Amino acid sequence: MKKLFLLIALSVFCPFFSQQFKAYQFYNKKGKPIKSEKMIKQLANYQVVxxxxxxxxxxxxxxxxxxxxxxxxxxxxxxxxxxEMFERDNQYQLDQYLAGRFPSSALGDSVRLWPNYTTDYKPLLDFAKNHQLKFIATNIPRKYASQVAKKGLDYLENLSVEEKAYMVKLPIKITMDTPGYQEMKTLFEKHDAHFNVTNFIAAQAIKDASMAESIFKNLKPGYLFIHYNGNYHTQAYGGIFWYIKQMYPNLKVAVISVFESENPKLPIPKTDYIPTDFNLIIPTDMAKTY
Structure with a gap:
């Protein structure tokens, strides 16, 4: 009886306890909620995620x-x-770490690590290390992409053969038909008429194409390649996805996109939402690591 009275009191006087808090919700391409177990089963049928x-x-x-x-x-x-967070010229050092040839404390001395590496990417890298898996550094070194943003793609033609090995084979195709690029162009032209949008998109494209090539070159029969990248590199089936499909149209590639919501029930966004194979909705106020 006391327990029943307590439950009634809590429901009446403390509505806080009756609230439901959701940390995330996955939806499929049709906008239907999907359970993690079913999503995993479906993802296992792809060659690239x-x-x-x-x-x-x-x-x-x-x-x-x-x-x-x-x-x-x-x-x-x-x-x-x-x-994306590891660059192709750091692959040797990454392999040395995965093989246990130098400690975690030494990785930052030889690899350009992102500020949130320890909290966000080290667990993934250590999972690969502990299970003898390959972890591929897929991105073009940032110094080259930065120069493309300033000087254009022609800058890359003057690099050495060794330097060109750290990026996708040139020349690359860049078109505004690639999902996301036209939106990017419109956004920057609206805010800064003097900004060189063409070069900026070229820098984005050389990253996307380099990551796509890195994935393609490291595919193995029967293996699933899981790639982690900024949402804008694959949203709406653009970027990396688009370049992979240019290289190998028949490759089975799944895209997981992420969107934020202020609604605690985490519904599908009603605006600016182009679904991919799986769509992750998260609270806008979710904890940030930096």
Whole structure:
């Protein structure tokens, strides 16, 4: 009787306890909620999974790790990992760490690590290390992309053969038909008429194409390649996805996109929403790692 009275009192005087808090919700391409178990089963049928992220969002990084762990089991341990946050000229150092040839404390001395590496990417890298998996540094070194943003793609033609090995084979195709690029162009022209949008999009394209090529070159029969990248690199099937499909149209590639919502029930966004294969909705006020 006392327990019943307490429950009634809590429901009447403390509505806080009756509220439901959701940290995330996955939806499929048709806008229907999908359970993680079903999503994992479907993802295991692809050759590549592109997991878009908000770089500083804690729940997204946790879900990346959980999804990776689940797909490792589902795909009989046959997975390869890769990410935007590691650059191709650091692959040797990354391999040395994965092989246990130098400690974690030394990695930052030889690899350009992002500020949130320890909280957000180290768990993924250590999962690869602990399970003898490959982790591919897929991105073009940022110094080259930065110069493209300033000087254009012609800058790359003057690089050495060794330097060109760290990026996609030139020349690359750049078109405003690629999802996201036209929106990017419109956005920057609206805010700064003097900004060189053409060069900026070229820098974005050289990143996308380099990551796509890195994934394509490291595919293995029977293996699932899981790639972690900023949401804008794959949203609406643009960027990396678009370039992969240019290289190998028949490759089975799944895209996971992420969107924020102020609604605690985490519904599908009503505006600026172009669904991909799987769509992750998270609270706008979710904890940030920087």
């Amino acid at each position: 592109l997991f878009g992220e908000l770089h500083n969002n804690a729940i997204v990084h946790w879900l990346q790790l959980k999804l990776t762990q689940a797909l490792y089991k589902k795909n009989n341990k046959q997975i390869t990992l890769g990410g």
